[in-house]
Amino acid sequence: MPTPDTEVDLAFLDIDAGHWERAQESLRSGQAAARRASDALTVGNPFEGVARAYHEQANAVAGNLETGHARLQDVRDLLARNKARYLAADSHAKKAVASAGHRAGGSHPHPTSSITPGHGHGGVPDPGPVADPRPGPVPADPTPHTPWRDLEAQVDKALEHDRQYGDATTPAGSFETAQRSVIAYTAADGSTHLVSTMPGQGDQARELTVSFLDRDGKAEVVTFSATSTPGTGGAGDGAAPVDDGVMRALGGASQVNIRYVDSAGQVHTLSTGSGLGNVVVGYVDSQGRQHMVSNEPIPSASQPGSAPGSVAR
Amino acid sequence: MSPTEHVAALRNVVSQIAHYRLSIQGTLDTIHAGIAATTSPRQVSFRKPPGLDIKPARTAEQEAFMDEYPLMFISLAPLYSTMSALEQRITLLCDTSGWVDQLQGAAGDWENVERALSAASQEVFDSQLPAARTWKGSAGLGYQTTVAAHRRSLSRVEDAARGMRFGCSRAAGAGESFYGVVRAGMRVPLSVYDANHASVTLPQLANFTQYQHSAYQAADAAITAALATLEANVARSFGHSRSKREGGTGDPDDLVSVTETLPSWAAK
Numbered sequence: 001m002p003t004p005d006t007e008v009d010l011a012f013l014d015i016d017a018g019h020w021e022r023a024q025e026s027l028r029s030g031q032a033a034a035r036r037a038s039d040a041l042t043v044g045n046p047f048e049g050v051a052r053a054y055h056e057q058a059n060a061v062a063g064n065l066e067t068g069h070a071r072l073q074d075v076r077d078l079l080a081r082n083k084a085r086y087l088a089a090d091s092h093a094k095k096a097v098a099s100a101g102h103r104a105g106g107s108h109p110h111p112t113s114s115i116t117p118g119h120g121h122g123g124v125p126d127p128g129p130v131a132d133p134r135p136g137p138v139p140a141d142p143t144p145h146t147p148w149r150d151l152e153a154q155v156d157k158a159l160e161h162d163r164q165y166g167d168a169t170t171p172a173g174s175f176e177t178a179q180r181s182v183i184a185y186t187a188a189d190g191s192t193h194l195v196s197t198m199p200g201q202g203d204q205a206r207e208l209t210v211s212f213l214d215r216d217g218k219a220e221v222v223t224f225s226a227t228s229t230p231g232t233g234g235a236g237d238g239a240a241p242v243d244d245g246v247m248r249a250l251g252g253a254s255q256v257n258i259r260y261v262d263s264a265g266q267v268h269t270l271s272t273g274s275g276l277g278n279v280v281v282g283y284v285d286s287q288g289r290q291h292m293v294s295n296e297p298i299p300s301a302s303q304p305g306s307a308p309g310s311v312a313r
Numbered sequence: 314m315s316p317t318e319h320v321a322a323l324r325n326v327v328s329q330i331a332h333y334r335l336s337i338q339g340t341l342d343t344i345h346a347g348i349a350a351t352t353s354p355r356q357v358s359f360r361k362p363p364g365l366d367i368k369p370a371r372t373a374e375q376e377a378f379m380d381e382y383p384l385m386f387i388s389l390a391p392l393y394s395t396m397s398a399l400e401q402r403i404t405l406l407c408d409t410s411g412w413v414d415q416l417q418g419a420a421g422d423w424e425n426v427e428r429a430l431s432a433a434s435q436e437v438f439d440s441q442l443p444a445a446r447t448w449k450g451s452a453g454l455g456y457q458t459t460v461a462a463h464r465r466s467l468s469r470v471e472d473a474a475r476g477m478r479f480g481c482s483r484a485a486g487a488g489e490s491f492y493g494v495v496r497a498g499m500r501v502p503l504s505v506y507d508a509n510h511a512s513v514t515l516p517q518l519a520n521f522t523q524y525q526h527s528a529y530q531a532a533d534a535a536i537t538a539a540l541a542t543l544e545a546n547v548a549r550s551f552g553h554s555r556s557k558r559e560g561g562t563g564d565p566d567d568l569v570s571v572t573e574t575l576p577s578w579a580a581k
Binding site: 016026033034036042046049056058 | 402405406409411412415416418419422423425426428429430432433434436437441442443444445447448449450452453456459460463466467470473474476477480481484488540543544547548550551554555558
C-alpha cells in the first residue's frame with residue numbers, strides 16, 4: 001500500500017519482508033544440511049580427536065545458521081512492527097486531523113497535537129533509529145519513543161491547572177507571556193524527560209527557549225523566562241516575531257531545539273537532529289489557560305482541517 | 314579418496330602377525346626336536362667306543378640354541394602381549410576406517426549448506442530490497458545498517474561452510490595418508506629367524522627378548538605418532554572454516570578471536 005507521505009513505501013516493506021522470509025527458508029534448508037553433515041561423522045575411539053575437531057567446527061557453523069535464522073526472523077518482526085507503527089500513526093493522524101477540523105467548529109475541546117512531519121520527508125512518525133547490530137547479535141528494534149499521548153499526559157499533570165480552556169490562537173494565549181511552561185520529550189534512547197519552569201516537575205528551568213524550523217523553513221524562536229517578561233527571539237534569516245502563531249507552527253517543525261538554563265545556571269541544549277525525539281510543549285498563558293502543542297506529524301497538510309495549530313483548553 | 318587399499322593391506326598384516334604369534338612356540342619346538350634328533354652334544358662320553366655315535370656333533374650355534382631354548386619360552390609371554398595388542402589396535406583402526414568416507418560424504422552436505430546460504434544472500438541482495446534502498450530517516454538508516462550486517466554474516470557463514478567442505482576433503486585426505494603411514498610403519502618380524510644379525514641362521518634368545526619385542530613396540534609407537542599427526546592435520550583442515558567464521562582471513566593458522574567488528578551471528 002504505497003502512501004506518498006510515508007518515509008518508506010509500505011509495499012516496499014512487504015517486498016523486503018518477503019525476501020527475508022525466503023532467505024530464512026534457505027537458512028532452514030541450510031540448517032538441515034548442516035545437521036546432516038554434522039551427524040555424518042560417527043567415529044569414536046581411537047579417532048576422538050578427529051571427531052572433536054570436526055564437530056567443534058561443524059556445530060559452530062550449524063549454530064551460526066540457527067542464530068542467523070532467528071536473526072532474520074528479528075528483521076521480519078522489525079519490518080512488521082515498523083509497518084504496524086506507520087499504519088497506526090497514519091490512522092491516528094487522520095483521526096486527529098478530522099478531530100481538529102471538528103473542534104475548529106466549536107465543539108469538543110479536546111487536547112490534541114499539531115501533526116506534520118517531525119523530521120524527514122513524510123507525514124508519519126519516524127520510528128526512531130534501528131541500532132547497528134554490532135557488536136550485539138540482535139538488530140535492535142527502532143527505539144520506541146514515548147507516544148505523544150503519554151507525553152501530553154505528563155505535561156498535563158505537570159501543569160496541574162484549573163482547566164480554564166481558552167483559545168491558543170489569540171494573542172493573549174501566547175507562550176511568551178505564559179505563567180508556567182512544561183516540555184516533555186523523548187531522548188534518542190527512548191527515555192522520557194520533563195523540563196519545566198516549576199519546581200518539582202522534572203528538571204527545573206529558569207529560562208526556556210524553544211526554536212524550530214516551521215513548515216516553510218523559517219526559523220522560529222520563543223522564550224519563556226521565569227524571572228522576567230518573556231521576550232521575542234529570532235534565529236537569523238527568517239526569524240519571525242513571536243506571537244501565539246509561532247507556537248502553532250511547532251506542529252510543522254522539521255527541527256526542534258530546546259534550550260534551557262537550569263536552576264544552577266547550567267545551559268542544556270537538545271535537538272531533534274541529535275537525540276531529541278517526540279516533543280510536547282505545554283504552558284499556561286497569562287490568562288490561566290492551558291495550551292499544548294507538539295511536533296506530532298500528520299499524513300498530509302492538504303487534508304481538511306489539517307492546518308497545524310495548538311488547541312487550548 | 315578412500316583408505317580401502319591400505320586397510321586391506323593392514324588387515325593382511327594383522328593376519329600375518331597373528332599367524333606368526335601362534336606359530337612361534339611350535340616352530341621353536343620343531344627346531345629343538347630336529348637338532349636333538351640329528352645331532353649329539355659336543356661333549357662325547359669316553360666310555361662309548363669311537364664309531365658307535367653316528368650323530369654328528371652340534372655346531373656352536375646349535376648348542377647355543379639348545380641351551381637358550383628353555384629361556385625362550387619365558388621371554389615369549391611379553392612378546393605375545395605386545396603383538397596381540399598391536400593386532401587389536403590395527404584391527405580397530407581398520408574397523409573404524411569408515412570415518413574417512415563419512416567425511417568425504419559430509420563434504421557434499423556442506424556444499425548444500427553453501428548453496429542454501431548463497432540462495433539466502435541472493436534474496437537479500439541490494440537490488441532485491443526496495444525498502445532498504447528507499448527508506449529514509451533514522452529508522453531507514455538503522456534498517457540499512459541491519460541489512461548490511463546480515464549480508465556480512467551470510468557471506469561469512471557461507472565462507473565458513475565452504476571451509477567445511479574443503480576441510481572435509483582435506484581431512485579425508487589426511488585420513489588416507491594416515492592409513493598409508495600406519496601401513497608403512499608395519500615393518501615387524503614375522504619369523505623366528507628374523508634377527509638383527511643376518512649371519513644367524515637359528516633363532517636366538519635375543520630375538521625375542523630384545524629385537525622382535527622392540528620392533529613391535531616401535532610399530533605401536535608409530536601408530537601413536539601417526540594419530541597425533543592426523544589429529545593436527547584434521548584440525549588444520551577445518552582451520553580455514555574456523556578462521557572465516559571468526560572473521561579472520563581464512564588462514565588455518567590465523568587465530569583471530571572474535572572482536573566487535575565480527576558478524577552478528579555468533580553461534581548459540
